[in-house]
Amino acid sequence: MSEQFWWAVARSGGILAWVLLAASVLWGLALSTKVLGRHPRANWLLDLHRFLGGLAVVFTGIHVLALVFDSWVEIGITQILVPFTSDYRPGAVAWGVVALYLLAAVEITSLLRKHLSRRAWKATHLASFPLFAVATLHGVLAGTDADGPLVVIMTATTAVVVGLTVLRIGQARSKRARTPVTRGRTRPPIEPRKMTNA
């Protein structure tokens, strides 16, 4: 097999993994901000969000495996799991390792959602934001193709993600401001009715 083959698979796998990750984050934000409309959520919309995330995991696997088979860079299990152990662009690759752990945490807790409390699932699912940031940084810094149109696409996508995130935070804040705080407070004692002789 040509020497260039696995390098090409690694690069295209990495780019596809990033595109799918970005699509999953954007789709999730579109659903939670309701920018697509206020209609009740159809199940297939949520399924599509999950499917994109799952496919991102598959292509990340292809990306990393192809790097192992490639002979131009020395990437093995240690370089995949331990940051700063790669001789090739150690800092840039370290961001990829961090992204891998975050992706694993988000995907595993999504699959186990039914067995987790909503609070635990949500706390982990919010790791999708640092995951997207770290994967983007890794793609820009480690990539061979990350100097032309890919960087423009990554920057534009990041701007849309940031915009929708700000909108989501604003919506959550105004919802909280409208909800009266009742938790933890005891009801005021009911005053006894006055007896009237009428």
Ligand code: HEM
């Ligand atoms: C969520 C996980 C990951 C995503 C989304 C991702 C994505 C990407 C992207 C988009 C590129 C740029 C490809 C290019 O422009 O040519 C890239 C390059 C690279 N990644 Fe990853 N990556 C991930 C995890 C990892 C891990 C764990 C490693 C550990 C070894 C790694 C090692 C590399 C290397 C060595 C390159 C340079 C390849 C090149 O020059 O094209 N990546 N990655």
